[in-house]
Amino acid sequence: MTIAMEKNVTLEDLPGVGAATAEKLISAGFGDVMGVAVATVGEIVEAAGMTENAARKVIQAAREALEMGFESGEDVYKRRLEIEKISFGVKSLDEMLAGGIETGAITEAFGEFGSGKTQLAHFLAVRTILQDPESYVVYIDTENTFRPERIRQFAEGQNLDPDEVLRKIKVARAYNSDHQMLLAEKVEDLIKKQGLKVKLVIVDSLTSHFRAEFVGRGTLAERQQKLNKHMHTLLKIADSNNIAVFVTNQVMAKPDTFFGDPTQSIGGHIVGHSSTFRIYLRKGKKSSRVAKLIDSPYLPEGEAAFMVETDKIRDL
Ligand code: GTP
Ligand code: MG
Numbered sequence: 001m002t003i004a005m006e007k008n009v010t011l012e013d014l015p016g017v018g019a020a021t022a023e024k025l026i027s028a029g030f031g032d033v034m035g036v037a038v039a040t041v042g043e044i045v046e047a048a049g050m051t052e053n054a055a056r057k058v059i060q061a062a063r064e065a066l067e068m069g070f071e072s073g074e075d076v077y078k079r080r081l082e083i084e085k086i087s088f089g090v091k092s093l094d095e096m097l098a099g100g101i102e103t104g105a106i107t108e109a110f111g112e113f114g115s116g117k118t119q120l121a122h123f124l125a126v127r128t129i130l131q132d133p134e135s136y137v138v139y140i141d142t143e144n145t146f147r148p149e150r151i152r153q154f155a156e157g158q159n160l161d162p163d164e165v166l167r168k169i170k171v172a173r174a175y176n177s178d179h180q181m182l183l184a185e186k187v188e189d190l191i192k193k194q195g196l197k198v199k200l201v202i203v204d205s206l207t208s209h210f211r212a213e214f215v216g217r218g219t220l221a222e223r224q225q226k227l228n229k230h231m232h233t234l235l236k237i238a239d240s241n242n243i244a245v246f247v248t249n250q251v252m253a254k255p256d257t258f259f260g261d262p263t264q265s266i267g268g269h270i271v272g273h274s275s276t277f278r279i280y281l282r283k284g285k286k287s288s289r290v291a292k293l294i295d296s297p298y299l300p301e302g303e304a305a306f307m308v309e310t311d312k313i314r315d316l
Helices: 019-027 033-037 043-049 054-063 075-079 091-096 117-131 148-157 162-167 177-192 209-214 219-240 268-274
Strands: 005-006 066-068 106-109 136-141 170-171 198-204 243-248 277-283 289-294 303-308 314-315
Touching: 005 198, 019 043, 033 054, 033 066, 043 054, 054 066, 091 289, 091 303, 091 314, 106 117, 106 219, 117 136, 117 148, 117 243, 117 314, 136 177, 148 162, 148 243, 162 170, 170 177, 177 198, 177 209, 177 219, 198 219, 209 219, 219 243
Parallel strands: 106 243, 106 277, 136 170, 136 198, 198 243
Antiparallel strands: 005 066, 277 289, 289 303, 303 314
16 A cells, blocks of 8 residues: 655645645645645646646655655565554454454445444444553544443443543544545644544544535536545555544445445445445344455455444444
């Protein structure tokens, strides 16, 4: 995934880029040096209103500022050794995920309404703090479904101090997709400026605002573009800080209608390709829930059945 290691270079370190130009680049979606490095000359000309020659220089400088290129398999392996797993403490789920959800990656839970996405997110938040009492969780809530009461119940179920756990969860309500994207970008500040040891970032739900705001075919491309950018931000948070990102995504149960294949979540290939792990959730027998791992890079496809209870999530 990582093709470039970023040094501490900002847009304004690039030749001919002052505060005003940096502002223009950012608002056109070129928020960092990486974005500029992979942009075309035309894009930068349009975004920053500079000449082709100047744009070419800026892109060249951005590319040089990044150590773009290849790294050895050994380096990739070393980085993989740093990956941590956040376990559910639920045997079937942990086995399916070979230990739990990974840091440095995005895990997407998708399924129809009531399939347990939000419950898993709450439970994971508590489990993260159980596993590392120093750690913090960021919860970006787009549907107003974050429930501190639920966190308290799960915390008590894990023998944790509920107040302490709630203190460790930084919640932000996102009012629209732009706000959601901005909040994701602000996670870096919590880490760098406030020095919080963030281990898990939850976006619940990833797609609801995008779906509501972009209706009709004309705006579909724009939606995908924004979603792509958002996923890129999340991937970068995960990758450069060794954080686990957990996103939820509602899909229709009926295969025929709007979005086609039920295992095809909204945002389609964009979300699918940027998520390292995808878990499809459905309702099972007797109010159980079934999780299925879909196209993981190296884990076998598997299924796990679980129950949501008042104080915990447990094996069937
Ligand atoms: P959408 O956000 O609508 O797409 O659904 P979701 O996938 O996020 O579903 P959610 O995680 O909210 O799951 C809701 C289900 O969890 C309910 O139908 C209940 O079965 C279960 N649940 C939620 N709270 C409790 C609780 O306090 N006790 C028990 N036993 N079950 C609960
Ligand atoms: Mg939900």
